[in-house]
Amino acid sequence: MKLSILELGYRLPGDVPGATVRRIAATAPVLERLGFQRLWFAEHHADQHVYATPEPLVAHAAATTTRLRIGPAGILMNVHTPVRVAEVFRTLEALYPGRIDLGVAGGRLLPSHEAAYGAASEEVMRSGLYGRRVEQLVAHLRGVPGEGPLGGPDVQPHGVDGPVVVCLGAGRGRGNVAIAAKLGLPFCYSLFHTGPDDARNAIAEYRAAFRPSRWLARPHALVAVNMLCGATNNDAAAALYRARMHSPGFRPAILGRPALCREQIEKLLAEKDADELVIASSYQEIEERVEAYHLLAEACGLGS
Helix, strand or coil: CCEEEEEEECCCCCCCHHHHHHHCCCHHHHHHHCCCCCCEEHHHHHHEEEECCHHHHHHHHHHHHCCCCEEECEEECCCHHHHHHHHHHHHHHHHHCCEEEEEEECCCHHHHHHHHHHCCHHHHCCCCCHHHHHHHHHHHHHHCCCCCCCCCCCCCCCCCCCCEEEEECCCCCCCCHHHHHHHCCCEEEEECCCCCCHHHHHHHHHHHHHHCCCCCCCEEEEEEEEECCCCCCHHHHHHHHHHHHCCCCCCCEECHHHHHHHHHHHHHHHHHHCCCCEEECCCHHHHHHHHHHHHHHHCCCCCC
């Protein structure tokens, strides 16, 4: 069973953002010892989060671990230019070879942020800019920028293969399915977003259309979900009650005591035909999240 962790960086009552970011970063070596595969940090530009940009957290977490794969989930390619993203993440790959994931997504900024970031308008996004930017990013990372749709210069450092790009998608569109399959990249379907749960169909399309690449010989499909795990079902129910004080509509896909969570994970992986589950324990205090990860790792036999 392959399990990974997604850090969404939600701000909870009483959080001091600077201190909370440091506590989040300190979870990386713990997750490595427990046997998780990856640690991803979301990019969110809104007041309800304690950080906005994941790159410094990726660098710090990679520096404090030796095996865990680290990356953003995901870099908003409607906001950032391919050449700049490639420069940052080729450097990270050079520092931590074979351990950096580069999750990419579309996404929007708040209207109050768009002008400041020079973000693409919705009309431009509908024109297919996102897909072209992802293709150009991959061309930069492979060292062949002239083969991408947007062209541009070589990026430093030379002689670095990667990092591996992971396309993140949800049920509201098929763009990332097609991009991941065409370019031979991993694909992660997010169940966080509103809309229909179309994960199994999306993953089936991805597997059918997948073309092997130098980074990935066979398709690799991940599903990202919310989880609340407690020592007992009552503990998990209490965590759900507290979570709904922050977000009344919150509905975790995985909920309960560790053995029950394992059963739900196994069922979900089979239902969606996924290779790996990426878990976020949203709206839990950091210490409570870490305890949940301990319980889950033991129940699922991670690291054994």
